[in-house]
Amino acid sequence: MADGSALQCSVLVLNRYYMAIRIINVRRAMTLLYRGCAEVITIEDGNYANYDFDAWCELSQLLSLEKQPEEDYLQAVGFEIQVPRIVRLTRFDRMPKTTVRFNRKNLFARDDHQCQYCGEKRPLSQLSLDHVVPRSLGGRTTWENIVCCCKQCNARKGGRTPAQAGMKLLSTPRKPRENPAMAISIDDPRYASWRTFVRDTSKSATA
Numbered sequence: 001m002a003d004g005s006a007l008q009c010s011v012l013v014l015n016r017y018y019m020a021i022r023i024i025n026v027r028r029a030m031t032l033l034y035r036g037c038a039e040v041i042t043i044e045d046g047n048y049a050n051y052d053f054d055a056w057c058e059l060s061q062l063l064s065l066e067k068q069p070e071e072d073y074l075q076a077v078g079f080e081i082q083v084p085r086i087v088r089l090t091r092f093d094r095m096p097k098t099t100v101r102f103n104r105k106n107l108f109a110r111d112d113h114q115c116q117y118c119g120e121k122r123p124l125s126q127l128s129l130d131h132v133v134p135r136s137l138g139g140r141t142t143w144e145n146i147v148c149c150c151k152q153c154n155a156r157k158g159g160r161t162p163a164q165a166g167m168k169l170l171s172t173p174r175k176p177r178e179n180p181a182m183a184i185s186i187d188d189p190r191y192a193s194w195r196t197f198v199r200d201t202s203k204s205a206t207a
Helices: 026-034 051-066 106-112 151-157 191-194 202-205
Strands: 010-014 020-025 036-046 047-051 074-077 081-084 086-089 127-130 148-150
Touching: 010 026, 010 191, 026 036, 026 051, 026 106, 036 191, 047 051, 051 081, 074 202, 106 148, 127 151, 148 151, 151 202
Parallel strands: 010 086
Antiparallel strands: 010 020, 036 047, 036 086, 074 081, 127 148
């Protein structure tokens, strides 16, 4: 039986040319590995190491003897499998899309799930999207007029502009140049290896 907390982890997916293309859950990653559609990528002494499913299972048995705090494991029959942090698709060479799709997922990712009024980071269930200039006042549904907003601030602002509500935006909303899901805050040590492949917004914010 799998460890529930381990199944909540995320896995970065690379295409055949080692370019980041998406983030998936552990179940999907393990399915790709088992079917031979992907391999695990680790970075050892500055070099890439590649492992197919059988090799990763064998290595996991050795690594599980001395588990590290940043490692997660799934319980298999008779042994444990370490949750991979990065997998590479072995037969997928499509390049990452340069056009960023306008949707809820990317809007939340652009603002890093942080309310753009109070600055609080909240679970998705406690967040909404707000038209900076309300539609009733001519505001459009665009990258430049929609921000991530907690439900409390959304209710406080109502159908007013920030100025009318006495509220201030943390930053000016803009259309992202790259897929916001590929430019994330990597403040969890478990995902430190992702920094080789994606832009770490936590670093740029403090630079």
